Structure formats: C-alpha cells, structure tokens
Amino acid sequence: QVTLKESGPVLVKPTETLTLTCTVSGFSLSNARMGVSWIRQPPGKALEWLAHILSNDEETYSPTLKSRLSISKDTSKSQVVLTMTNMDPVDTATYFCVRMNSETYPSLLDYWGQGTLVTVSS
Amino acid sequence: SSEMTQPPSVSVSPGQTASITCSGDDLGNKYVSWYQQRPGQSPALVIYRDDNRPSGIPERFSGSNSGNTATLTISGTQPMDEADYYCQAWDRSTVMFGGGTKLTVL
DSSP states (O other): OEEEEEEOSSEEEOOOOOEEEEEEESTTTTTTTEEEEEEEEOOOOOOOOEEEETTTTTEEEEEEGGGGGEEEGGGGTTTTEEEEEEOHHHHHOOEEEEEESSSSOEEEEEOOOEEEEEEEOO | OOOOOOEEEEEEOTTSSEEEEHHHHHHGOOOOEEEEEOOOOEEEEEBTTBBBTTTTTTTTEEEETEEEETEEESOOOOGOOEEEEEEEEEEEEEEOEEEEEEEEOO
C-alpha cells in the first residue's frame, strides 16, 4: 500500500524559511522508476507544481520559484524534504507530496499525500 | 513554459454527458492526464496518456487529445462526479496544470 504523508509547520512568518518533510511507504526512493514531486494549492485556487526529485537525486524546479526552492531526499529514512525561502503571505497553501511513477511514459503523478496547510502570517 | 486553459465551470444534469476542455499550444503533441479533486480531498488521477483509465476508475470517464485541445468526457454523469477537474501535461521536465474546472451536477 503506497502512502505519502506531509509534515511541517502550520504557521510561518513572512521572510522565514519553510521546511516540509514527506515520508513515504509502500515504495522505495531508490527505485529507479520512482520519484517524488511537491505540488501546492492556495485556498480556492489551482494546483501549482513546485519541484521533483528522482531516484538518482536529479532535481527539477519550477522556473518561477527555482531561486527559493531546494529539494532533497534521505532514502534510508524514506523521506523527501522541500525547503522554500523568504516565505510570503501569497505562499499560503496546502502543500502536497506526490509519487511520480515512471513505469509509463510520461511519468504519472499517481499517489498523493493528504496535504498540509501552511499559513504565512505575522 | 506553455499555459493550459480550462473553463472555470461546467454544469451538467445527472445522467447527461459532461465535457471539460483543456487548451494549449500544440497540446495534441503532449500526453495529458486528468485529476479529480472532490471538496476537502487530495486530487486523484482519473485519466492518463490522453485516454487511459487507472484501475478502479469507472468506464464513464474517457479522454481525448488532438490539435490544441484535450477533452475529459464523463458519460452518464453522477452526483458523485461533482468536483474540480485539472488537466496536466509535461513541458520538458516540468509539470504544467490547467487552471481547473468546477463541475456542477444539478
């Protein structure tokens, strides 16, 4: 059974750095066909892809947010970590971690975590 | 990167056919996936590679993609299909989402 669970602060202040952790189970982060994406959704708004990381540690970022994002993984802990610097109230959103399955082409975003709501406010 | 445009809302009567479009430059040359997001829930994949259904997705869900437009079709729409729907495609190594369509079944 594949599961992904996001954890991190529910409230951050403007200018602070957000660190979110995704803990996965049911698949291995060392599986060559699996990766993890982070996707966010402001309240009442659309989905926005942020970044992903592959089994070989290859990282890809949204061009519009690249300067603020960093993604990494700890395979032994089955965790993927996303950091976003210089948080602003417009970054208030539910943040999802999502499995990226490359067993088909193109990769599928086939399992989603429940999401974690992060509010940016002083 | 390319943009993908969806109508903000679509309404359909129960039992009728709902069509949700997703438009983008040369979209027909990309593979499109569709996600359903019910209120308060995470998105769920309902169509991948334009017209394929994951295991467990009802046959009433189908997809097509040609030219600049991909379409999600729900035949015999049920009240439980009321949700937000998002199209998604890859642009090189990055992920693109459409703006989402709220499907109302009334």
